[in-house]
Amino acid sequence: MSEFFEYPFRIIGPTPDTIPMSRLATYVAELARLMGSQDAVHFSRIEDKSVSIVAFASLEEVPLISPRIRSAASGDVNADAAAPWRKLNEFLAEDGWTAEMPLPNSGEVIAFPGKSKTVAILRAVSQPTSVQGRLIRIEGGGEQVRVGLEIDGDLTARISIGSQLAQDLAKHFHRSVRMSGEGRWRREGDGRWNLEHLAATSFEVLEDATLDEALARLREIVPPGSGEEIVRAVDELRSA
Structure with a gap:
């Protein structure tokens, strides 16, 4: 029998008593797109205190799901999960919340910062x-x-x-x-x-030259005694 691991998506701000069911459903749908492996990822429960949407997947799926989420969180716009990652953060920004997701077997926590309503991309x-x-x-x-x-x-x-x-x-x-x-x-x-x-x-x-090789090549190019003139010219350009 396969071993299962949980992916809790903790929304920081609302409680199960205050979040509308329709809004909760939009988060669940986008979370499924973020995780991928949709036939192998299952909904488990909503935890109390804060709204924690808990999904679970088999051990075999963890090496696919965790790197997918990590890649989107790192800002890779070409990642398969980049679109749902942006969408979840847009939802959080609209609601004024943030979220986090601990990844199983790693101790790593992925932060979903949302976006401040007063700080926009210019x-x-x-x-x-x-x-x-x-x-x-x-x-x-x-x-x-x-x-x-x-x-x-x-x-x-x-x-x-x-x-x-x-x-x-x-x-x-x-x-x-x-x-x-x-x-x-x-x-x-x-x-x-x-x-x-x-x-x-x-x-x-590009040539993979060491520092010593680069300096030796520079000595071949720069005539003897002209070093001070070069430094003086650079200083003049900086102060111009």
Whole structure:
């Protein structure tokens, strides 16, 4: 017999006595879409004190469900669960609530922040964009393939590229590359700009030179005695 694990979706704010049944149903429906594996995920109960919608799934489904939720929570706009993730947070924002979901067997708690009604996204723009990092992931079987770059020790996976170009890119796995294309940027209420997605149309392989190699090459390029002049020129540009 299969072992089952619970996924409690705790809505912080209402109680079972105050949340309308129709509103509760919208949360349950969107939660099912977020978790996926809809034939294998089942409703268990509503817990008291706060509104905790408890769903459960078999042990075999946990390796599919938990990464799916984690990927959406990380902001991956290409994740299969990205749309229901946004929808649940929109519901929470409309109601003035937040939520959380402990993932089984991990000790990890996924936060659903909703959105403050007074802090809205101010602006979204698309413009030519380039990012660079170490190529560590290529996945997908459609016309567009998802790419993951390691940038400053973190994985950035909000990049897609055409499948034909991806075949050439795969030859440079674990190399440093620069990917360029049309980037979609969004400005948050606190003024930060976030890259939501980069539809890359080209890439460039970068040389993986050590610092000593780079300095040796710089010495070959810069004439002897000209270092002070370069520093002075840079200072003048900064103060201009």
